[in-house]
Amino acid sequence: MSTAAQSGLGDSVAPQPASTPEDLRAAIAQLAPDALPTFDAERSAALQQAREQVSAAPMRRFVGQWAVYVALERHPERAAALRSLETRAAATENLEEARAIASKIGRILDMACAEAGIERAEGV
Numbered sequence: 001m002s003t004a005a006q007s008g009l010g011d012s013v014a015p016q017p018a019s020t021p022e023d024l025r026a027a028i029a030q031l032a033p034d035a036l037p038t039f040d041a042e043r044s045a046a047l048q049q050a051r052e053q054v055s056a057a058p059m060r061r062f063v064g065q066w067a068v069y070v071a072l073e074r075h076p077e078r079a080a081a082l083r084s085l086e087t088r089a090a091a092t093e094n095l096e097e098a099r100a101i102a103s104k105i106g107r108i109l110d111m112a113c114a115e116a117g118i119e120r121a122e123g124v
Contacts, residue, residue, distance in 0.1 A: 024067060027070045027074075072112045078108060
């Protein structure tokens with residue numbers, strides 16, 4: 001995908017980076033620099049857990065989570081829509097509205113997961 005690719009919502013997007021900590025960090029530095037301290041802290045924690053558990057699973061979870069975050073942030077309009085929906089979901093007391101909002105959030109997350117190369121489990 002080129003940097004001039006369109007998301008379907010009218011916003012120009014950067015390409016999805018490779019799912020490596022270094023490439024994701026570089027993308028976050030461009031897309032959401034305020035998130036870098038959180039990224040760095042979570043990376044450090046994931047590395048420590050991986051060492052303690054002698055397992056790559058903590059780093060896989062970390063990379064997957066941040067790959068989806070980058071996929072969301074690459075589309076500013078979609079990211080803003082997600083934040084708005086999350087705010088509405090927290091405030092609504094109407095069950096039908098909550099279900100509709102949850103469905104919209106799920107579709108946005110499905111798109112981001114697909115772009116990040118992450119498979120979502122059924123029913124999640």
